[in-house]
Amino acid sequence: MKRIPAISLCLGLTALSPLTVQAADANPVVNRDKVSMCIGCHGIPGYKTAFPVTYNVPKLGGQHAAYIVKALQAYKNGDRTHPSMRAIAAGLSEQDMADVAAYYAAPAAKAASK
Ligand code: HEC
Numbered sequence: 001m002k003r004i005p006a007i008s009l010c011l012g013l014t015a016l017s018p019l020t021v022q023a024a025d026a027n028p029v030v031n032r033d034k035v036s037m038c039i040g041c042h043g044i045p046g047y048k049t050a051f052p053v054t055y056n057v058p059k060l061g062g063q064h065a066a067y068i069v070k071a072l073q074a075y076k077n078g079d080r081t082h083p084s085m086r087a088i089a090a091g092l093s094e095q096d097m098a099d100v101a102a103y104y105a106a107p108a109a110k111a112a113s114k
Contacts (some may be wrong), residue, residue, distance in 0.1 A: 034096060035103050041084070060104040068101035 042060050060068060074080040075089035092100070 065101035065105035069097045072097045
């Protein structure tokens with residue numbers, strides 16, 4: 001039952017973050033706020049998380065935006081089953097997915113994700 005608190009934490013962060021802000025276009029600069037909850041896992045050197053087990057976390061910076069959106073949709077609709085990412089993606093709207101994807105696809109994110 002170790003999983004429950006960490007999942008709640010993820011959901012809590014989702015609820016608290018300014019994800020309801022709607023942007024007209026995907027804007028990688030404004031979207032820095034939206035990725036604040038992703039950094040805890042995706043910003044770790046070596047790309048590992050300790051939850052639910054020590055797990056390699058894929059690098060997002062520099063990936064194609066369309067790939068990131070597709071991956072997030074797959075977590076949301078259940079095609080991908082990783083519990084942490086399913087909880088995260090469940091709280092993202094289509095606009096949020098486009099925005100975080102634009103952020104991570106931008107050259108600045110590539111540099112910052114080293
Ligand atoms: C609790 C830790 C955690 C948080 C927080 C987190 N992720 Fe992840 N993420 C992971 C792990 C672990 C994987 C690999 C899961 C798998 O193998 O399916 C992953 C996978 C992904 C993938 C698929 C990458 C690929 O190459 O297939 C995307 C896209 C992604 N996360 C985006 C995000 C975004 C966007 C956020 C913030 C809104 C976020 N993640 C927050 C742990 C996290």
